[in-house]
Amino acid sequence: MTGGSQGAGYRPVIGLEVHAQLLTHSKMFCGCDARYSGARPNSHVCPVCLGLPGALPVINRAALEQTLMVATALNCRVPETSRFDRKNYPYPDIPKGYQISQYAAPLGRAGHLDIFHADGPDRVGIIRVHLEEDTGKTMHSVLDGRPVSLVDYNRSGVPLLEIVSEPCIHSPDAARRYFAGLREVLVYLGVNSGDMEEGVLRADVNVSLSRGAHPGAKVEIKNLNSFRAVTRALEFEIDRQAALLEAGGQVAQETRGWDEGQEETVSQRSKEYAEDYRYFPEPDLPALTVSPERVEEIRRTLPELPAARRARYVDSAGLSPYEAEVITQDPALASLFDETLSLQPPGGSKAVANWIMGELLRLLHEAAVPLEASNISPRGLSGLLRLLGDGTITNAQAKIVFARMFETGAEADEIVRREGLAQIADTDELAATVRRVLAENEALVRDYVEKGGKTEGPLIGKVMAATGGRANAALVRELIRSLLSPEATAQ
Amino acid sequence: MTEGILHRSFLDLHELMARREISSVDVTRATLERVQRLDPDVGAYLLVTEEQALAQAVEADRAYAEDRANALTGIPFALKDIISTLGIRTTCGSRILENYVPVYQGQVAGRLLESGAVLIGKTNMDEFAMGSSTEHSGFFPTRNPWDRDRVPGGSSGGSAAAVSAGMAAFALGTDTGGSIRQPASLCGVVGLKPTYGRVSRYGLVAFASSLDQIGPIARSVPEVAAVLGVIAGHDPHDSTTLRAEVPDYRAGLTGEVRGLRIGVPKEYFPDTLESGVAAAVSQGLASLESLGAHLVDISLPMTDAALSCYYIVAPSEAMSNLARYDGVRYGLREQAADVWTLFDRTRERGFGAEVKRRILVGAYALSKGYYEAYYVKALEVRALVQRDFEAAFQQVDVIAGPTSPTTAFRLGERLDDPLSMYLADAFTLPANMAGICGVSVPCGLAGGLPVGLQILGPKLGEQTILRVADAYERSAGFNVLVPPLTFGAPA
Amino acid sequence: MSVSREVVERLAEMTRIGLAHAEAEALGRDIEAILAHVSALQEIDTAAVEGAPGAGSDAPLREDVVAASLPVADVLANAPQQADGFFVVPAVFGE
Numbered sequence A: 001m002t003g004g005s006q007g008a009g010y011r012p013v014i015g016l017e018v019h020a021q022l023l024t025h026s027k028m029f030c031g032c033d034a035r036y037s038g039a040r041p042n043s044h045v046c047p048v049c050l051g052l053p054g055a056l057p058v059i060n061r062a063a064l065e066q067t068l069m070v071a072t073a074l075n076c077r078v079p080e081t082s083r084f085d086r087k088n089y090p091y092p093d094i095p096k097g098y099q100i101s102q103y104a105a106p107l108g109r110a111g112h113l114d115i116f117h118a119d120g121p122d123r124v125g126i127i128r129v130h131l132e133e134d135t136g137k138t139m140h141s142v143l144d145g146r147p148v149s150l151v152d153y154n155r156s157g158v159p160l161l162e163i164v165s166e167p168c169i170h171s172p173d174a175a176r177r178y179f180a181g182l183r184e185v186l187v188y189l190g191v192n193s194g195d196m197e198e199g200v201l202r203a204d205v206n207v208s209l210s211r212g213a214h215p216g217a218k219v220e221i222k223n224l225n226s227f228r229a230v231t232r233a234l235e236f237e238i239d240r241q242a243a244l245l246e247a248g249g250q251v252a253q254e255t256r257g258w259d260e261g262q263e264e265t266v267s268q269r270s271k272e273y274a275e276d277y278r279y280f281p282e283p284d285l286p287a288l289t290v291s292p293e294r295v296e297e298i299r300r301t302l303p304e305l306p307a308a309r310r311a312r313y314v315d316s317a318g319l320s321p322y323e324a325e326v327i328t329q330d331p332a333l334a335s336l337f338d339e340t341l342s343l344q345p346p347g348g349s350k351a352v353a354n355w356i357m358g359e360l361l362r363l364l365h366e367a368a369v370p371l372e373a374s375n376i377s378p379r380g381l382s383g384l385l386r387l388l389g390d391g392t393i394t395n396a397q398a399k400i401v402f403a404r405m406f407e408t409g410a411e412a413d414e415i416v417r418r419e420g421l422a423q424i425a426d427t428d429e430l431a432a433t434v435r436r437v438l439a440e441n442e443a444l445v446r447d448y449v450e451k452g453g454k455t456e457g458p459l460i461g462k463v464m465a466a467t468g469g470r471a472n473a474a475l476v477r478e479l480i481r482s483l484l485s486p487e488a489t490a491q
Numbered sequence B: 001m002t003e004g005i006l007h008r009s010f011l012d013l014h015e016l017m018a019r020r021e022i023s024s025v026d027v028t029r030a031t032l033e034r035v036q037r038l039d040p041d042v043g044a045y046l047l048v049t050e051e052q053a054l055a056q057a058v059e060a061d062r063a064y065a066e067d068r069a070n071a072l073t074g075i076p077f078a079l080k081d082i083i084s085t086l087g088i089r090t091t092c093g094s095r096i097l098e099n100y101v102p103v104y105q106g107q108v109a110g111r112l113l114e115s116g117a118v119l120i121g122k123t124n125m126d127e128f129a130m131g132s133s134t135e136h137s138g139f140f141p142t143r144n145p146w147d148r149d150r151v152p153g154g155s156s157g158g159s160a161a162a163v164s165a166g167m168a169a170f171a172l173g174t175d176t177g178g179s180i181r182q183p184a185s186l187c188g189v190v191g192l193k194p195t196y197g198r199v200s201r202y203g204l205v206a207f208a209s210s211l212d213q214i215g216p217i218a219r220s221v222p223e224v225a226a227v228l229g230v231i232a233g234h235d236p237h238d239s240t241t242l243r244a245e246v247p248d249y250r251a252g253l254t255g256e257v258r259g260l261r262i263g264v265p266k267e268y269f270p271d272t273l274e275s276g277v278a279a280a281v282s283q284g285l286a287s288l289e290s291l292g293a294h295l296v297d298i299s300l301p302m303t304d305a306a307l308s309c310y311y312i313v314a315p316s317e318a319m320s321n322l323a324r325y326d327g328v329r330y331g332l333r334e335q336a337a338d339v340w341t342l343f344d345r346t347r348e349r350g351f352g353a354e355v356k357r358r359i360l361v362g363a364y365a366l367s368k369g370y371y372e373a374y375y376v377k378a379l380e381v382r383a384l385v386q387r388d389f390e391a392a393f394q395q396v397d398v399i400a401g402p403t404s405p406t407t408a409f410r411l412g413e414r415l416d417d418p419l420s421m422y423l424a425d426a427f428t429l430p431a432n433m434a435g436i437c438g439v440s441v442p443c444g445l446a447g448g449l450p451v452g453l454q455i456l457g458p459k460l461g462e463q464t465i466l467r468v469a470d471a472y473e474r475s476a477g478f479n480v481l482v483p484p485l486t487f488g489a490p491a
Numbered sequence C: 001m002s003v004s005r006e007v008v009e010r011l012a013e014m015t016r017i018g019l020a021h022a023e024a025e026a027l028g029r030d031i032e033a034i035l036a037h038v039s040a041l042q043e044i045d046t047a048a049v050e051g052a053p054g055a056g057s058d059a060p061l062r063e064d065v066v067a068a069s070l071p072v073a074d075v076l077a078n079a080p081q082q083a084d085g086f087f088v089v090p091a092v093f094g095e
């Protein structure tokens, strides 16, 4: 919370409306490809999503299923009958002059999301989860010296989830945590890519300042598409409202936009009835019936959500909260962790976590690819850990093997065999080498004997150099000690 | 070949074509010539697709030669200009779509063209189907072939007039509140409004989506039954279509009505009913009784309320459906320096007074503060209208009465009084509110003008109402009412 | 039930229909007459109507399979103005 508002005894009251594009193949109400990023303008468009006269919508099953997953994961009540409504407002990128949305009977109601942080969980109430269609895109340009808007309908009709929180958040940071927590859930459920730069996740925030029992006027800030924008816009707005109130002014109930460059909110003048959307039931679509049994089935088959997973990693896998946090950030990483662990003998969790957080994240970062694009599999990582554990390879060699595995996907033992990387753990073979090294380094041997064995380091180094790093260091130490022991030298 | 053949049943024409006694090219050419001769005085067509028609006729004759013809192959027909046709201008009778050419095929147009029927052209209508006289066409009014000073009814007035004057063997209309049955009644032809969901609306430019239904207009009941068999059926593109199987409607025309209970609602015979209409309808009912049917006095207490309800529901949906005509993607565009002025001017110039009236009424009924009192209330009353019919169909098999309270009225007579125009649909629109089926069949003349007998059936009761209409038509001794065409150049 | 010119103009702005003052007044009278007629609805007892609208129905679902879109030339075939594959309108925030 910012200083000004706190000092004056104002309490920010914040709610979020998050819009998330669903990860379906086709659009919400037609068969057009929903993955429009990079496509030619107006190339993913048909009579339905262009709003041609006479075209009619048909509901995408996957969009409905994904919405039910989210509603269930957010602990919402799913009413047996839900319905689409028309939200009427004229805009060039709304091809029908209305958006098919849900108003009176959304798919999910009255849920919550628990957000974990240092002080324990914060519960954010969810008022509703509903399904709608995205709009087209309008870009501003100049044509023949005149300002024009260019309209592309590729995005028109992409399924969009709207998740509305209770106004129960009281700081910009808590708002950001909630937004991030929600993003994590959506990505975990596999219903949203989480790719904020692509605009697949956007938030409208509303904020008012209350003092005591007196609520303040609500200001809505539209279209924030990064965590930073949410935090900064709220901080700015809270300061602005507090300053206004302290100067004896009044906050106008209005919609404001966020100016990313200037880092300030700007009033978007609009007449009150521009917000009169004249909702009514979409007559082109019968109501939806979702049986309680279906909801129960979805609940049963939901994947484990990040919060539960983190708790499990800390409680039963013995990871630190930090390790659990890092690994659960990406559901693919967490799955790799879980599956690798299941192939390991008990007690291996720390080692698995170390490899994922260390080498794997480093290589992914260097290559700038997601885990799916690498060749690391649970089986592969598990094989590597086995070779490391039974002493077949050294830690240094393991890193080399892991890098090869990352590139090629080959099994660890195959890489070791092919590249001759196996550690020399054969006592006879190694003993011969140690004898040779001792014979060639009389001065070091003398020193070793005189100092009562305290200078074995340089000797081990010589042996390692002679074997190209393939020697088992512990075994080398053992051999040196036994070859230079008083009993041995006495012979 | 004489033009006289153009008033024969197309089922006979089909037999003649199958026996190679006439060709589709002959019939098509004769039809086109008749259109050329008569239509300047009637104004049924907005567009005549002569070239395509002749090409299709050639193709139809080939189908007959190769024995792959069906009852509609080679038969000239017309489509109300609200039904989308790929590559053929579809205006909805509106200036705002004056130059709109669909880039996709509507479901029903596609089915007819695939069956080999020959499209003669697109017919005039009240703009966006809003009206009961075809005077609200954005282009010109259509005249009743029985009396050119009178209206053909509407909104499918062009289709009814074209069929009545032998300028098409059959036509499709759309019925939102009576727009097939009322013009069929006023022009002396048979018109069927199917059960809501029986015929796909994909490609039908929406007026009021929960009420609109496409249906056939022809000169006899068996022809209507034949067309319905082709256009009816489930369509995955229209989520409101019914999955019920499509029966052989023609096979159901047994002429048998003995023991059938026909409900006669007292609300359909008010004091204000034109006496000639009352007389003709009563005679029609009497002949059904003489065929062995039982007449049962019933009451449909929600008849008046249905009218009020209709004038909330239909404008509300229309307000939303017509929002897409904004000059951005297709249709008329008025130039302006900013997009909002462009919207305002385009819609100001593109829409006629009746359309504007209904859009504004719809916006009013759905706006904040009025939604509950108007729209929600109307939906509740709509449920009561449905119950009215459900209760009646517990008692009787079909319901019969006048289609329209009057015969064709004079052009201009009701143009300045929207409410009196609305009353023309008082007996037809309850069926749309309830989603049931209804047919209008000619039952004689009053003052030299046709009168229609309306037969209503429960949902998916098409077979029954067609059987009753057909039995009546056979017994009435006139298969076809031919207007005394006192105009047009000599044949 | 009075539908003033101001109300008509507000409705017209909501639905983006430019109206001349005279037209607004005439439409106001018509709308008032229509609303007066439909006000009969208010007297109908609908207490017996219950349940969510649409309850019991079940919308059909489409499998999530990509189908061909329209060729861009068709998408733009009816466009009043276009450039580089985009629909063009005067600036949204213009003037």
Ligand SMILES: [Zn+2]
Pocket (backbone or CB within 6 Å): A027, A030, A031, A032, A044, A045, A046, A047, A048, A049, A050, A157, C069
């Ligand atoms: Zn599409």
